[in-house]
Amino acid sequence: MALIKCKECGKEISDQAESCPNCGYRLKENNPQKVIIEKTNTCRTGTIMCIVGGALILGFALIVALAFIFPNTTTPKENTTESDITINVTIGEEVETDTQAVINYLILIGTISITIIVLGALYLKNKINRKYTSLYGIVMLILSIILSAMMTVTLNCCLLFLFIAPIICFVGSIMIISGNIKEKSNEIKTTN
């Protein structure tokens, strides 16, 4: 038990009390801050997942960008076994390596991943107003879908398994939206 000051009259009262014995100011109804922090755990978990996914994609984009700026002169070893089935994935006609197109593509996915990381950091620092959580969740969902689509379409780029990173962002954005819906439904229940 701790002593706190009443917001109305300034008298010291117990934090466990429902109302101030001096002026009658109701503490429990007018102290929603703690409840809000507990209810946004799903949103916070989803935001952390989006930041992790964005960081993975940004790292991937930087490595591949460096690879095209400083190309590798060694050729890949051709260790083929019976179980090794190789398929060259192309889109339409045979794709020629176009450095400028690749750099543009990497700049685009790098920008999107930086946006995800910055928005996530702002949300975790409570710089984004909580009433815009649904909008934030929808923005993250759209960005993660764009990233997933881009990674799927350009499968002739290396590291197929980094497709996991947009999936992490997508799951994170779903968690943010579901957490927000759950919070809003709980608020409706408490007001009713």
Next chain:
Amino acid sequence: MKLKQLINDKDFENARLIIYLILFISYIYFAYFSHFQCSGCPLCGMTRAVKSLLILDFKSAFEFNKMVWIFCITIPIIILDIVVILKRRCKKVWFKE
């Protein structure tokens, strides 16, 4: 927030567990269904190297791409992290602090 506080943060733990679950499901996909190959960059052969690593064929994995050692380091760290999180959650008696 300090590093130790961040690592022990409940939301961060939940996020890590979900990410590890996604990685585990991806392991099943990449071990059995992915057949793609690329060329021309330092990450050439990484998908094949990771596939070899998933079936514990370390020699082939290093032949495909030397940088696969990153995964050799991160996989034990991930396993250790899962064990620590589950230990904290389940509060088993036989683990000593």
